[in-house]
Amino acid sequence: MKSNDSEVLNVLILAAGLGTRLRPLTSDVPKPLVPVVDKSILEQQAIKARAIGNVRLHANAHYLADQIVAEGGRLGFEKVWVEPEILGTAGPLKRIYNEGYRGGLLIMNGDAYCGFDLKAFVENAKAAFAAGAQNGAAPGVALLAVDFPKVNTFRVGKDGRLNGVAGRFGLDEGRAATFSGVSYYSDEALARIKDGEFDIREFWKQEIAAGRPPYVDMSQLNATWIDMGSPEGLWDATAARLKELGVDCWDSAALTVDAAKRSIVFAGAEVGEGENIENGIRGKDFCWKI
Structure with a gap:
């Protein structure tokens, strides 16, 4: 209304x-x-x-x-x-x-x-x-x-x-x-x-x-501002959010994040047994290096 x-x-x-x-x-x-x-x-x-x-x-x-x-x-x-x-x-x-x-x-x-x-x-x-x-x-x-x-x-x-x-x-x-x-x-x-x-x-x-x-x-020139519309930007935004939350990793039904490995694994991703994902974002039908 x-x-x-x-x-x-x-x-x-x-x-x-x-x-x-x-x-x-x-x-x-x-x-x-x-x-x-x-x-x-x-x-x-x-x-x-x-x-x-x-x-x-x-x-x-x-x-x-x-x-x-x-x-x-x-x-x-x-x-x-x-x-x-x-x-x-x-x-x-x-x-x-x-x-x-x-x-x-x-x-x-x-x-x-x-x-x-x-x-x-x-x-x-x-x-x-x-x-x-x-x-x-x-x-x-x-x-x-x-x-x-x-x-x-x-x-x-x-x-x-x-x-x-x-x-x-x-x-x-x-x-x-x-x-x-x-x-x-x-x-x-x-x-x-x-x-x-x-x-x-x-x-x-x-x-x-x-x-x-x-x-x-111009009073907030150095404030956090990240365009998360690209794989690199998505990682940067994710890292900033982890820092804001005060944690180094996150595990939920939607995704798993590891700051030390610089990795995001979304639900639906294929991950081999024992496979270690670093410097990348993986999900259903895609794998991006960052």
Whole structure:
């Protein structure tokens, strides 16, 4: 049911991806539901979002959508928005706004293991919006940045606003950083997003052109941020989760993890008697070296 209760923060976890880099692991389970030690990324992101306080959880879904819908129900999501045709990175945001949800919208990725202070980010975003309003150039978009030299395409001005994205648009000058996938949009900004399939970077470009460049929060540059959408990333996320839990290994019906051997063995994997798996991820019909 839609709600215009502006005292509740809406949170959208993007979970509509195809998971192609993790096939065949993701042939039968969508990437956001792949277990990372004890919990899927979808569940871990939901827990982190709820730590903010009064939130309303949403997810979008496309590939193996029924599984995301079922898990969203188990986790108490407000709604899982099924996309028969993928709406891009901006379309899902506008869809929620068009259904009457108000109170701002926090975006998180369903394939990133992270250790961000989300409450601090939202507070920083709102403070930046208020400060900008006093100067007559209020941003309605806040983007959380990390320092990841392999990417670092953001160019951030001394005023903390996005100058551009290298190789795409805007000025190629300013401090370099990487978009973490975490962002916050005011209701006013959401109203300006085009309906239908749309790339969110095009919206940022429009906001810059209109004199409302997005605010970039650089306060958590060194926080944990791992894209677990590749075998190497899946291992890195798994190792980080083990460290967070304070254990070196994990054994469950879904998987077995050994930090010392750098190994993950998923249910359904064929393992010979006495076989020792090291530096690899194994599951049904696949074996990856890491």
